[in-house]
Amino acid sequence: MQSIGWNDPLDVAAAINSTDMVLLYSGTQTSYSGRYSYLAYDLKEKVIADNFAALAGKLSRDKNWYENAWFGYFGYDLKNSLERLPPESTRSYIRLPDLCMMRFGTILRFDHETKRVDGWSENAITAAFSTVHSAPLPTVKHLCSNMSNTHYLEKVANIIDAIHNGDLYQANLTRKFFGEFTTPVHGLSLFHALCSASPAPYSAFIRMGNVSICSSSPELFLRISSDGNIETRPIKGTSPRMPDAAEDRKSFEKLAASEKDKAENLMITDLMRNDLAHTCIPGSITVKDMFSVTSHSNVHHMASTVRGVRQENKSTLDVIRNCFPPGSMTGAPKIKAMKLCSELEGMARGVYAGAIGFIDGAGAAELSVVIRTIITNDKAFEFQAGGGIVADSIPEAEMQETFDKVRGIMNTLNMPLEMLKNL
Secondary structure, three states: EEEEOOOOOOHHHOOOOOOOOEEOOOOOOOOOOOOEEEEEEEEEEEEEOOOHHHHOOOOOOEEEEEOOOEEEEEEEOHHHHHOOOOOEEEEEOOOOOOOEEEEEEEEEEEEEOOHHHHHHOOOOOOOOOOHHHOOOOOOOOEEOOOOHHHHHHHHHHHHHHHHOOOOOOOOEEEEEEEEEEEOOOOOHHHHHHHHHHHHEEEEEEEEOHHHHEEOOOOOOOOEOOOOEEEEEEEEEEEEEOOHHHHHHHHHHHHHHHHHHHHHHHHHHHHHHHHHOOOOOOOOHHHHHEEEEEEEOOOOEEEEEEEEEEOOOOOOHHHHHHHHHHHHHOEEOOHHHHHHHHHHHHHHHOOOOOOOOEEEEEOOOOOEEEEEEEEEEOOEEEEEEEEEOOOOOOOOHHHHHHHHHHHHHHHHHHHOOOHHHHOO
16 A cells, blocks of 8 residues: 555546546535545456446455455446346437446545545556646537427326326436537546536546546445445435525425425335345345435435345345346336336436446445436537436426436536526
């Protein structure tokens, strides 16, 4: 282990000239997360696949955490390898592998609490840093969606009808927005701008050649310790932040008192309890902080915390696989909700609604839910937003919620939110 002087992870990342790199950035510190950031580079090995099995043989729990640590993402469309689900009619706008996990030769861990940076590498680590990420962003040439606003409202109504018919209880319908910049975008510059517009405890930047994944997620999918303690913190329930303090407080209190949002949150909390039950010791699953409302830069969110203890004969990857995709991004019952949303959305979600993070050599893992995320490839970009539809959902209110959720992304791209209302 080596120690270097403290610098902000964004500044250190800007000095790394690697084709492949992962930065897991705690853009905000909270009572439940945000102490550490990780920067991994000097690629040693990469696993690209359309199923979890390809990674299983690479993982090991008999090494120090940094000796066999894997960083990357699990895309939402891995669901098709887990269940008998029909593929979407159209591939994602930016086509990426369903799974990409990478092992690196250099890992830096930033402790935001003690302002200490520890590094693990075969080579000497210098404390270089840069400000390249502050470069101006190109303008957006055009913006499209996989469904018009009118079609979105119709699809919400379709889900409500399916719920009233007894087919399911909740479905997380999402929309993809995509387009092009006038010139190629610098990925880390975009990530820096996103972190400024929408700071979050589970921000992440992944560079893979010309592709950049820039995420400012507020949601924990899974945190698994090396001794098997598991935690998930599903979010369901959203209200907008307001510029006026009194109005903002009303928005917070309205969400905290909302029976609709509590019911929506309870369904997903129960779903995650059920998913964890496949790999946890019977009786170990508990729920803490039900319907807790937290404030973020652009929205207030309702979340509940579910904890369990992994069975000794189950691996970390077993836990991830049995909980995937994140329940907050599917609906309930899970398989029926995924099938219906795939049919209605028509376009594959890709990385969105999957998970980003790491699995280390000691069996620990931490993964965020991929929301509030912009993906770029040269001039092309895409982002996505959605929400849980329940029996008493109002289509127009659900559409407004998607606009509220991408407010930070639209600010990052220097586009007025009103543009979305004209699609």
